[in-house]
Amino acid sequence: MTEDRFDAIVVGAGPSGNAAAYTMAKSGLKVLQLERGEYPGSKNVQGAILYADAVEKVIPDFREDAPLERHVIEQRLWMMNEASHTGIHYRSDDFNEERPNRYTIIRAQFDKWFSRKVREAGAVVLCETTVTELVRGGRGEVIGVRTDRDGGCVLADVVVLADGVNGLVGQRAGLRTELEPDTVALAVKEMHFLPREVIDARFNLKGDEGAVIEAMGTVTDGMVGTAFLYTNRESISVGIGCLVSDFAQSQTTPYQLLERFKRHPSIGPLLAGSEVKEYAAHLIPEGGYKAVPEICGDGWVVVGDSGHFVNAIHREGSNLAMTTGRIAGETVARLKRSGAACTRANLAEYRASLDASFVMKDLRKYKDVPRFLDRTRQVFGLYPHLINQASQTWFRVDGVDKRTKEREILASFRKSRSLGGLIGDAIKLARAWR
């Protein structure tokens, strides 16, 4: 494939691989990036919200030419049952700032743009090239990769595994175990096209303002999962995802869940008259802190989804991907500058930097939440139902006095779940959240 030897090989051209390749190439390292897709982004799926802070730390002036859709000024969090939703809604003109904080994007376009920056920084990017395995040296250290191309063995001082949630390259090399179905969600997503002014009117937006809806409740049929709806310029991304282990035990398919979500009386009118042009399905690593595998060894580091770096509670993935990619890139560049080898001991700096960053701090904070959600299924069925029933009782004006309504609401909770059960769930949630 190439006779050259590289300072670093990056497997994958998603946000984590691009951040790592860009950072290392900018530092003057000789970098090869290999992507199995026809072009960067062709295989990738995201909602997609882009968090500016993470991109800015890699490419400070990204706003000048990155393909951004809308900047987010409004966040809605909905608790749904069959006919209703009860929500928290935050909208602020402060988000109409010079350097907006979050944007909606189309991943295929964004990944292509990011990849162009990687090439401009000096990295060699080869698409339609699948890494099939890692190549090891005499001491078991990783010294390169084998690909599906003729003569496809390339050597480097370090291999950055940015190959996404399946992490097959690391798995085949015995660096990590197989994905557990209860640590990974299967998400499906559609793009609904509508004229820009229709989207603006339906969401009360102007200019490039955007809105986000994150939803949970009976829409996931008792399974651990959430749904979303994001506004782009001339399209709306809508999707839903649940744990693979839950789908395996359920009669419901992801597609059926999405259809039901789209038909919900709170969602249907927002999508009415739209033309669906894209449908995609993808896995999301949701095991959190406890699912993070070994992330470095002699001659290798893991970044992004491949290392389970996703904060499912806050729906953050691409920012953790870019941050882990950048920090891995910076660590390798520092080692090369000082003449140190990319050994496990030296690459431990990467782990230490991650521990000090929001990535590990956030994952650690929520380390018990996946277990709480798995064991407290009421969160996805009973509680959303009771909360919506309570809203209905409270807001309906029907001649019943308010004290009686309060008693009715409390009685409905007590009837469905004992006081001990309610208090126990609240304590468990508080402990898991802490």
Ligand SMILES: Cc1cc2nc3c(=O)[nH]c(=O)nc-3n(C[C@H](O)[C@H](O)[C@H](O)COP(=O)(O)OP(=O)(O)OC[C@H]3O[C@@H](n4cnc5c(N)ncnc54)[C@H](O)[C@@H]3O)c2cc1C
């Ligand atoms: C439906 C959905 C909605 C989401 N919404 C959001 C959101 O709104 N905001 C957010 O921040 N995150 C979101 N995420 C999560 C986000 O998409 C991921 O966290 C992010 O893409 C991870 O980036 P990555 O570079 O680690 O992996 P990926 O983006 O998966 O990239 C991995 C790359 O490696 C390539 N590859 C794999 N194996 C090989 C191989 N053997 N050889 C060569 N190349 C290989 C793949 O083709 C791919 O291009 C969402 C995810 C899904 C599925």
